[in-house]
Protein backbone atom coordinates (compact mmCIF):
# COMPACT_ATOMS: atom_id res chain seq x y z
CA UNK A 1 0.00 0.00 0.00
CA UNK A 2 1.31 3.43 -0.74
CA UNK A 3 2.26 5.74 2.09
CA UNK A 4 -0.36 8.16 0.74
CA UNK A 5 -3.09 5.64 1.33
CA UNK A 6 -2.19 5.13 4.96
CA UNK A 7 -1.52 8.78 5.69
CA UNK A 8 -4.37 10.51 3.90
CA UNK A 9 -7.11 9.02 6.09
CA UNK A 10 -7.21 9.49 9.76
CA UNK A 11 -8.78 6.26 10.90
CA UNK A 12 -8.82 4.96 14.41
CA UNK A 13 -7.02 1.79 15.35
CA UNK A 14 -10.36 -0.01 15.68
CA UNK A 15 -11.40 0.94 12.18
CA UNK A 16 -8.25 -0.43 10.63
CA UNK A 17 -8.55 -3.99 9.47
CA UNK A 18 -6.11 -5.82 11.69
CA UNK A 19 -5.44 -9.37 12.70
CA UNK A 20 -4.72 -9.83 16.37
CA UNK A 21 -1.91 -12.24 17.09
CA UNK A 22 -4.12 -14.25 19.40
CA UNK A 23 -6.60 -15.01 16.65
CA UNK A 24 -6.60 -18.40 15.10
CA UNK A 25 -5.23 -18.28 11.63
CA UNK A 26 -6.52 -19.84 8.45
CA UNK A 27 -10.17 -19.97 9.21
CA UNK A 28 -11.67 -20.46 5.82
CA UNK A 29 -15.30 -20.23 4.91
CA UNK A 30 -17.14 -21.64 1.99
CA UNK A 31 -17.81 -19.16 -0.77
CA UNK A 32 -21.37 -17.86 -0.60
CA UNK A 33 -23.87 -18.88 -3.31
CA UNK A 34 -24.89 -15.22 -3.83
CA UNK A 35 -21.35 -14.43 -4.85
CA UNK A 36 -21.28 -17.27 -7.30
CA UNK A 37 -24.55 -16.05 -8.77
CA UNK A 38 -22.86 -12.84 -9.86
CA UNK A 39 -21.63 -12.33 -13.41
CA UNK A 40 -18.08 -13.39 -14.07
CA UNK A 41 -15.16 -11.37 -15.39
CA UNK A 42 -15.71 -11.11 -19.13
CA UNK A 43 -12.85 -10.17 -21.41
CA UNK A 44 -13.78 -6.64 -22.40
CA UNK A 45 -11.12 -3.96 -22.64
CA UNK A 46 -13.60 -1.17 -21.81
CA UNK A 47 -14.11 -2.55 -18.31
CA UNK A 48 -11.78 -1.49 -15.54
CA UNK A 49 -10.86 -4.53 -13.51
CA UNK A 50 -8.49 -4.91 -10.62
CA UNK A 51 -7.55 -6.60 -7.35
CA UNK A 52 -8.04 -5.15 -3.88
CA UNK A 53 -4.62 -5.00 -2.18
CA UNK A 54 -5.60 -3.31 1.07
CA UNK A 55 -8.66 -2.16 2.98
CA UNK A 56 -8.78 0.70 5.43
CA UNK A 57 -12.06 1.92 6.89
CA UNK A 58 -14.31 2.31 3.83
CA UNK A 59 -11.51 2.74 1.31
CA UNK A 60 -10.04 0.11 -0.96
CA UNK A 61 -6.62 0.26 -2.57
CA UNK A 62 -7.06 -1.44 -5.93
CA UNK A 63 -4.34 -2.60 -8.29
CA UNK A 64 -5.57 -2.28 -11.88
CA UNK A 65 -5.13 -5.07 -14.42
CA UNK A 66 -4.27 -2.47 -17.06
CA UNK A 67 -1.75 0.15 -16.05
CA UNK A 68 -3.76 3.07 -17.45
CA UNK A 69 -7.08 3.69 -19.19
CA UNK A 70 -6.70 2.57 -22.80
CA UNK A 71 -7.74 5.95 -24.23
CA UNK A 72 -5.23 7.98 -22.19
CA UNK A 73 -1.49 8.39 -22.68
CA UNK A 74 0.89 6.90 -20.16
CA UNK A 75 1.67 9.45 -17.48
CA UNK A 76 1.69 10.09 -13.79
CA UNK A 77 -1.04 12.19 -12.21
CA UNK A 78 -0.99 14.34 -9.15
CA UNK A 79 -3.54 14.18 -6.38
CA UNK A 80 -5.21 17.40 -5.36
CA UNK A 81 -4.59 16.74 -1.67
CA UNK A 82 -1.07 15.36 -1.29
CA UNK A 83 0.48 16.65 -4.54
CA UNK A 84 2.44 13.40 -4.57
CA UNK A 85 2.51 11.30 -7.74
CA UNK A 86 0.02 8.46 -7.92
CA UNK A 87 0.75 5.96 -10.64
CA UNK A 88 -2.25 5.01 -12.73
CA UNK A 89 -1.66 1.37 -11.86
CA UNK A 90 -3.72 1.84 -8.68
CA UNK A 91 -6.91 3.60 -7.65
CA UNK A 92 -8.23 4.46 -4.23
CA UNK A 93 -11.85 3.34 -4.29
CA UNK A 94 -15.05 3.51 -2.34
CA UNK A 95 -17.79 0.91 -2.53
CA UNK A 96 -20.99 1.64 -4.44
CA UNK A 97 -24.02 2.11 -2.19
CA UNK A 98 -25.78 -0.65 -4.12
CA UNK A 99 -23.15 -3.13 -2.88
CA UNK A 100 -23.59 -1.88 0.67
CA UNK A 101 -27.36 -2.38 0.41
CA UNK A 102 -27.04 -6.01 -0.65
CA UNK A 103 -24.45 -6.55 2.12
CA UNK A 104 -21.65 -7.25 -0.34
CA UNK A 105 -18.38 -6.99 1.57
CA UNK A 106 -15.16 -6.18 -0.23
CA UNK A 107 -12.11 -8.07 1.02
CA UNK A 108 -8.41 -7.86 0.41
CA UNK A 109 -7.75 -10.12 -2.59
CA UNK A 110 -11.17 -9.53 -4.19
CA UNK A 111 -11.36 -9.17 -7.95
CA UNK A 112 -13.45 -6.08 -8.65
CA UNK A 113 -14.84 -3.89 -11.40
CA UNK A 114 -14.40 -0.14 -11.06
CA UNK A 115 -16.69 2.58 -12.39
CA UNK A 116 -16.37 6.35 -12.74
CA UNK A 117 -12.58 6.52 -12.46
CA UNK A 118 -11.16 9.93 -11.64
CA UNK A 119 -7.75 9.40 -13.20
CA UNK A 120 -6.38 12.75 -12.14
CA UNK A 121 -7.48 12.26 -8.55
CA UNK A 122 -6.56 8.58 -8.49
CA UNK A 123 -10.08 7.65 -7.28
CA UNK A 124 -12.83 5.28 -8.35
CA UNK A 125 -15.85 3.32 -7.13
CA UNK A 126 -16.10 -0.45 -6.82
CA UNK A 127 -19.24 -1.45 -8.71
CA UNK A 128 -18.90 -5.19 -8.64
CA UNK A 129 -17.13 -7.95 -6.73
CA UNK A 130 -16.48 -11.09 -8.75
CA UNK A 131 -17.02 -14.59 -7.36
CA UNK A 132 -14.28 -15.66 -4.97
CA UNK A 133 -12.26 -18.76 -5.71
CA UNK A 134 -11.37 -19.11 -2.05
CA UNK A 135 -11.97 -17.13 1.13
CA UNK A 136 -9.89 -17.07 4.29
CA UNK A 137 -11.58 -15.46 7.28
CA UNK A 138 -8.47 -15.20 9.43
CA UNK A 139 -6.61 -13.48 7.92
CA UNK A 140 -9.47 -12.05 5.84
CA UNK A 141 -8.20 -12.51 2.27
CA UNK A 142 -10.02 -13.68 -0.84
CA UNK A 143 -8.69 -15.71 -3.75
CA UNK A 144 -5.60 -17.06 -1.99
CA UNK A 145 -3.95 -19.90 -3.95
CA UNK A 146 -1.43 -21.16 -1.45
CA UNK A 147 0.12 -20.84 1.99
CA UNK A 148 3.85 -20.37 2.34
CA UNK A 149 4.64 -21.86 5.74
CA UNK A 150 7.99 -20.68 7.08
CA UNK A 151 9.72 -22.50 9.93
CA UNK A 152 13.25 -21.82 11.15
CA UNK A 153 15.73 -24.67 11.55
CA UNK A 154 16.97 -22.88 14.69
CA UNK A 155 16.23 -19.73 16.72
CA UNK A 156 13.46 -20.59 17.38
CA UNK A 157 14.15 -24.32 17.44
CA UNK A 158 12.17 -26.42 14.98
CA UNK A 159 9.56 -28.32 16.98
CA UNK A 160 7.94 -31.16 14.95
CA UNK A 161 4.73 -31.01 16.98
CA UNK A 162 4.30 -27.27 16.48
CA UNK A 163 5.13 -27.67 12.79
CA UNK A 164 2.48 -30.41 12.51
CA UNK A 165 -0.06 -28.16 14.17
CA UNK A 166 0.60 -25.38 11.63
CA UNK A 167 0.52 -27.90 8.79
CA UNK A 168 -2.82 -29.34 9.90
CA UNK A 169 -4.27 -25.85 10.22
CA UNK A 170 -3.00 -24.93 6.76
CA UNK A 171 -4.24 -28.21 5.26
CA UNK A 172 -7.71 -27.54 6.67
CA UNK A 173 -8.09 -24.58 4.27
CA UNK A 174 -7.80 -26.88 1.25
CA UNK A 175 -5.18 -24.52 -0.21
CA UNK A 176 -1.82 -25.68 -1.57
CA UNK A 177 1.03 -25.57 0.95
CA UNK A 178 4.62 -24.58 0.28
CA UNK A 179 6.91 -25.35 3.22
CA UNK A 180 10.07 -23.31 3.66
CA UNK A 181 12.81 -24.03 6.21
CA UNK A 182 14.66 -20.82 7.02
CA UNK A 183 17.93 -19.89 8.82
CA UNK A 184 19.83 -22.70 7.08
CA UNK A 185 23.05 -20.94 8.14
CA UNK A 186 22.41 -21.72 11.82
CA UNK A 187 22.63 -25.53 11.55
CA UNK A 188 25.09 -27.94 9.88
CA UNK A 189 24.09 -28.84 6.33
CA UNK A 190 23.61 -32.53 7.29
CA UNK A 191 21.03 -31.56 9.94
CA UNK A 192 19.16 -29.46 7.41
CA UNK A 193 19.21 -32.31 4.90
CA UNK A 194 17.94 -34.70 7.57
CA UNK A 195 15.01 -32.41 8.23
CA UNK A 196 14.22 -32.30 4.51
CA UNK A 197 14.28 -36.12 4.31
CA UNK A 198 12.05 -36.36 7.34
CA UNK A 199 9.53 -33.87 5.97
CA UNK A 200 9.41 -35.78 2.69
CA UNK A 201 8.14 -38.80 4.64
CA UNK A 202 5.39 -36.50 5.98
CA UNK A 203 4.42 -35.67 2.40
CA UNK A 204 6.12 -32.27 1.95
CA UNK A 205 8.97 -31.05 -0.25
CA UNK A 206 10.52 -28.16 1.68
CA UNK A 207 12.56 -25.26 0.35
CA UNK A 208 15.77 -24.67 2.29
CA UNK A 209 16.83 -21.03 2.59
CA UNK A 210 19.07 -18.62 4.44
CA UNK A 211 18.82 -14.88 4.18
CA UNK A 212 22.15 -14.51 5.93
CA UNK A 213 24.29 -16.43 3.46
CA UNK A 214 21.69 -16.13 0.68
CA UNK A 215 21.38 -19.86 0.03
CA UNK A 216 18.29 -21.29 -1.65
CA UNK A 217 16.67 -17.91 -2.27
CA UNK A 218 16.48 -18.50 -6.01
CA UNK A 219 14.06 -21.40 -5.41
CA UNK A 220 11.38 -19.21 -3.80
CA UNK A 221 10.12 -16.92 -6.61
CA UNK A 222 9.38 -19.90 -8.87
CA UNK A 223 7.00 -21.27 -6.21
CA UNK A 224 5.24 -17.91 -5.82
CA UNK A 225 5.04 -16.93 -9.46
CA UNK A 226 1.57 -15.72 -10.56
CA UNK A 227 0.05 -17.01 -7.33
CA UNK A 228 -1.62 -15.26 -4.42
CA UNK A 229 0.27 -16.51 -1.39
CA UNK A 230 -0.20 -15.99 2.33
CA UNK A 231 2.96 -16.27 4.41
CA UNK A 232 2.58 -17.86 7.81
CA UNK A 233 4.68 -19.35 10.57
CA UNK A 234 5.66 -18.79 14.19
CA UNK A 235 7.14 -15.54 15.43
CA UNK A 236 10.75 -14.84 14.67
CA UNK A 237 11.31 -17.38 11.91
CA UNK A 238 12.15 -14.69 9.36
CA UNK A 239 8.88 -14.17 7.48
CA UNK A 240 9.17 -10.39 7.31
CA UNK A 241 12.86 -10.66 6.39
CA UNK A 242 11.99 -13.00 3.53
CA UNK A 243 9.16 -10.78 2.25
CA UNK A 244 11.43 -7.73 2.41
CA UNK A 245 13.98 -9.61 0.34
CA UNK A 246 11.42 -10.67 -2.23
CA UNK A 247 9.65 -7.30 -2.31
CA UNK A 248 11.93 -4.51 -1.06
CA UNK A 249 9.01 -2.04 -1.40
CA UNK A 250 7.06 -3.96 1.26
CA UNK A 251 9.38 -2.55 3.92
CA UNK A 252 8.08 -4.72 6.76
CA UNK A 253 9.60 -4.22 10.15
CA UNK A 254 11.92 -7.01 11.23
CA UNK A 255 11.78 -7.86 14.91
CA UNK A 256 14.65 -9.28 16.89
CA UNK A 257 14.16 -12.66 18.53
CA UNK A 258 13.83 -11.95 22.20
CA UNK A 259 12.82 -13.36 25.53
CA UNK A 260 13.17 -16.72 27.17
CA UNK A 261 10.93 -18.45 24.66
CA UNK A 262 13.04 -17.27 21.75
CA UNK A 263 9.99 -15.58 20.28
CA UNK A 264 10.14 -12.68 17.90
CA UNK A 265 8.39 -9.38 18.51
CA UNK A 266 5.03 -9.23 16.86
CA UNK A 267 5.31 -6.55 14.26
CA UNK A 268 2.90 -7.51 11.49
CA UNK A 269 -0.58 -5.94 11.71
CA UNK A 270 -2.26 -4.92 8.50
CA UNK A 271 -3.75 -7.42 6.12
CA UNK A 272 -2.23 -6.36 2.86
CA UNK A 273 -1.18 -7.91 -0.42
CA UNK A 274 2.16 -6.94 -1.92
CA UNK A 275 3.02 -7.33 -5.59
CA UNK A 276 5.90 -9.65 -6.38
CA UNK A 277 8.25 -8.20 -9.02
CA UNK A 278 8.03 -11.48 -10.93
CA UNK A 279 4.20 -11.52 -10.84
CA UNK A 280 1.90 -12.70 -8.10
CA UNK A 281 0.79 -11.33 -4.74
CA UNK A 282 2.02 -11.99 -1.23
CA UNK A 283 0.46 -11.29 2.19
CA UNK A 284 2.19 -11.39 5.53
CA UNK A 285 0.39 -12.61 8.66
CA UNK A 286 1.25 -12.00 12.28
CA UNK A 287 3.59 -14.53 13.79
CA UNK A 288 2.00 -16.59 16.54
CA UNK A 289 2.96 -19.86 18.05
CA UNK A 290 -0.06 -22.00 18.78
CA UNK A 291 -2.85 -22.14 16.19
CA UNK A 292 -6.14 -23.58 17.46
CA UNK A 293 -7.32 -26.75 15.81
CA UNK A 294 -11.02 -26.31 15.10
CA UNK A 295 -11.81 -28.93 12.49
CA UNK A 296 -14.36 -31.72 12.93
CA UNK A 297 -12.84 -34.89 14.48
CA UNK A 298 -13.74 -36.98 11.41
CA UNK A 299 -11.88 -34.59 9.11
CA UNK A 300 -8.61 -34.54 11.01
CA UNK A 301 -7.01 -37.56 9.34
CA UNK A 302 -7.42 -35.92 5.94
CA UNK A 303 -5.11 -33.10 7.05
CA UNK A 304 -2.18 -35.53 7.41
CA UNK A 305 -0.88 -36.47 3.92
CA UNK A 306 0.37 -39.80 5.33
CA UNK A 307 -3.16 -40.71 6.54
CA UNK A 308 -4.72 -39.36 3.37
CA UNK A 309 -2.51 -41.62 1.30
CA UNK A 310 -3.52 -44.65 3.39
CA UNK A 311 -7.19 -43.79 3.00
CA UNK A 312 -6.75 -43.47 -0.76
CA UNK A 313 -5.68 -47.08 -1.05
CA UNK A 314 -7.63 -48.81 1.73
CA UNK A 315 -10.83 -48.39 3.75
CA UNK A 316 -11.49 -48.64 7.46
CA UNK A 317 -14.09 -51.21 8.50
CA UNK A 318 -16.29 -48.52 10.07
CA UNK A 319 -17.40 -45.48 8.13
CA UNK A 320 -17.11 -43.26 11.23
CA UNK A 321 -13.72 -44.65 12.27
CA UNK A 322 -11.63 -42.12 14.20
CA UNK A 323 -8.56 -44.33 13.68
CA UNK A 324 -7.83 -44.96 17.34
CA UNK A 325 -8.53 -48.53 18.44
CA UNK A 326 -11.30 -49.50 16.05
CA UNK A 327 -10.81 -52.92 14.41
CA UNK A 328 -9.51 -53.07 10.83
CA UNK A 329 -8.51 -49.44 10.67
CA UNK A 330 -6.57 -48.43 7.56
CA UNK A 331 -4.98 -45.36 9.13
CA UNK A 332 -3.58 -46.67 12.43
CA UNK A 333 -0.01 -47.77 11.96
CA UNK A 334 3.61 -46.96 12.44
CA UNK A 335 3.88 -43.69 10.60
CA UNK A 336 5.92 -41.04 12.40
CA UNK A 337 3.18 -38.54 13.11
CA UNK A 338 0.47 -40.99 14.17
CA UNK A 339 0.99 -39.95 17.81
CA UNK A 340 0.46 -36.29 16.85
CA UNK A 341 -2.71 -37.37 15.08
CA UNK A 342 -3.97 -38.96 18.33
CA UNK A 343 -2.97 -35.91 20.35
CA UNK A 344 -4.74 -33.48 18.01
CA UNK A 345 -7.75 -35.79 17.85
CA UNK A 346 -8.16 -35.57 21.65
CA UNK A 347 -8.03 -31.81 21.33
CA UNK A 348 -10.68 -31.55 18.62
CA UNK A 349 -12.92 -34.07 20.43
CA UNK A 350 -12.85 -31.97 23.61
CA UNK A 351 -13.67 -28.89 21.56
CA UNK A 352 -16.50 -30.67 19.75
CA UNK A 353 -17.98 -31.81 23.07
CA UNK A 354 -17.92 -28.27 24.42
CA UNK A 355 -19.71 -27.02 21.27
CA UNK A 356 -22.36 -29.74 21.56
CA UNK A 357 -23.01 -28.85 25.21
CA UNK A 358 -23.40 -25.16 24.41
CA UNK A 359 -25.76 -26.01 21.58
CA UNK A 360 -27.92 -28.11 23.93
CA UNK A 361 -28.00 -25.34 26.52
CA UNK A 362 -28.94 -22.75 23.90
CA UNK A 363 -31.68 -24.85 22.37
CA UNK A 364 -34.91 -22.84 22.24
CA UNK A 365 -37.33 -25.76 22.05
CA UNK A 366 -38.18 -28.60 24.40
CA UNK A 367 -39.85 -31.92 23.80
CA UNK A 368 -43.01 -32.74 25.87
CA UNK A 369 -45.09 -35.91 26.04
CA UNK A 370 -48.75 -35.11 25.37
CA UNK A 371 -51.68 -36.79 27.10
CA UNK A 372 -52.14 -39.16 24.18
CA UNK A 373 -48.50 -40.25 24.49
CA UNK A 374 -47.36 -38.36 21.37
CA UNK A 375 -44.18 -36.26 21.45
CA UNK A 376 -44.66 -32.54 21.01
CA UNK A 377 -42.01 -29.83 20.52
CA UNK A 378 -42.76 -26.47 22.09
CA UNK A 379 -40.73 -23.30 22.69
CA UNK A 380 -38.85 -23.14 25.99
CA UNK A 381 -40.10 -20.50 28.43
CA UNK A 382 -37.81 -17.58 28.84
CA UNK A 383 -35.29 -18.14 31.61
CA UNK A 384 -36.30 -16.78 35.05
CA UNK A 385 -34.11 -13.76 34.68
CA UNK A 386 -36.20 -12.49 31.73
CA UNK A 387 -39.64 -13.37 33.19
CA UNK A 388 -41.86 -10.54 34.30
CA UNK A 389 -41.88 -10.35 38.12
CA UNK A 390 -45.19 -11.18 39.86
CA UNK A 391 -47.40 -8.29 41.17
CA UNK A 392 -46.60 -9.28 44.72
CA UNK A 393 -42.90 -9.12 44.01
CA UNK A 394 -43.28 -5.77 42.23
CA UNK A 395 -45.19 -4.37 45.25
CA UNK A 396 -42.51 -5.65 47.63
CA UNK A 397 -39.79 -4.06 45.49
CA UNK A 398 -41.61 -0.72 45.53
CA UNK A 399 -41.97 -0.86 49.29
CA UNK A 400 -38.25 -1.62 49.68
CA UNK A 401 -37.40 1.31 47.41
CA UNK A 402 -39.74 3.61 49.34
CA UNK A 403 -38.20 2.77 52.72
CA UNK A 404 -34.70 3.05 51.25
CA UNK A 405 -35.46 6.60 50.01
CA UNK A 406 -36.98 7.49 53.39
CA UNK A 407 -33.90 6.22 55.20
CA UNK A 408 -31.64 8.23 52.91
CA UNK A 409 -33.71 11.38 53.46
CA UNK A 410 -33.53 10.85 57.23
CA UNK A 411 -29.75 10.47 57.02
CA UNK A 412 -29.44 13.58 54.86
CA UNK A 413 -31.51 15.59 57.33
CA UNK A 414 -29.33 14.33 60.19
CA UNK A 415 -26.24 15.41 58.26
CA UNK A 416 -27.72 18.89 57.69
CA UNK A 417 -28.59 19.19 61.41
CA UNK A 418 -25.06 18.14 62.32
CA UNK A 419 -23.66 20.76 59.91
CA UNK A 420 -25.84 23.42 61.50
CA UNK A 421 -24.64 22.43 64.98
CA UNK A 422 -20.95 22.39 64.13
Ligand SMILES: Nc1nc2c(ncn2[C@@H]2O[C@H](COP(=O)(O)OP(=O)(O)OP(=O)(O)O)[C@@H](O)[C@H]2O)c(=O)[nH]1
Pocket residue numbers: 182183184185186209210211212213233234235236237238239240241242253254255256257264265266267268285286287288
Ligand atom coordinates in the same frame (compact mmCIF):
# COMPACT_ATOMS: atom_id res chain seq x y z
N1 LIG B 1 20.74 -16.29 11.14
C1 LIG B 1 19.65 -15.89 10.44
N2 LIG B 1 18.81 -14.97 10.98
C2 LIG B 1 17.75 -14.59 10.25
C3 LIG B 1 17.47 -15.11 8.97
N3 LIG B 1 16.31 -14.56 8.52
C4 LIG B 1 15.89 -13.72 9.48
N4 LIG B 1 16.75 -13.72 10.54
C5 LIG B 1 16.63 -12.95 11.79
O1 LIG B 1 15.54 -13.49 12.54
C6 LIG B 1 14.91 -12.45 13.32
C7 LIG B 1 13.39 -12.44 13.13
O2 LIG B 1 13.11 -12.11 11.77
P1 LIG B 1 11.70 -11.55 11.28
O3 LIG B 1 11.79 -11.42 9.79
O4 LIG B 1 11.28 -10.35 12.07
O5 LIG B 1 10.75 -12.75 11.70
P2 LIG B 1 9.16 -12.85 11.54
O6 LIG B 1 8.89 -14.27 11.26
O7 LIG B 1 8.66 -11.86 10.56
O8 LIG B 1 8.67 -12.46 12.99
P3 LIG B 1 7.21 -11.90 13.46
O9 LIG B 1 7.04 -10.54 12.85
O10 LIG B 1 7.33 -11.90 14.95
O11 LIG B 1 6.18 -12.88 12.99
C8 LIG B 1 15.59 -11.15 12.88
O12 LIG B 1 16.58 -10.84 13.83
C9 LIG B 1 16.24 -11.50 11.56
O13 LIG B 1 17.38 -10.72 11.29
C10 LIG B 1 18.40 -16.06 8.41
O14 LIG B 1 18.27 -16.59 7.31
N5 LIG B 1 19.46 -16.41 9.21
Ligand SMILES: [Zn+2]
Pocket residue numbers: 316317321322323324326328329330331332
Ligand atom coordinates in the same frame (compact mmCIF):
# COMPACT_ATOMS: atom_id res chain seq x y z
ZN1 LIG C 1 -9.63 -45.98 10.75
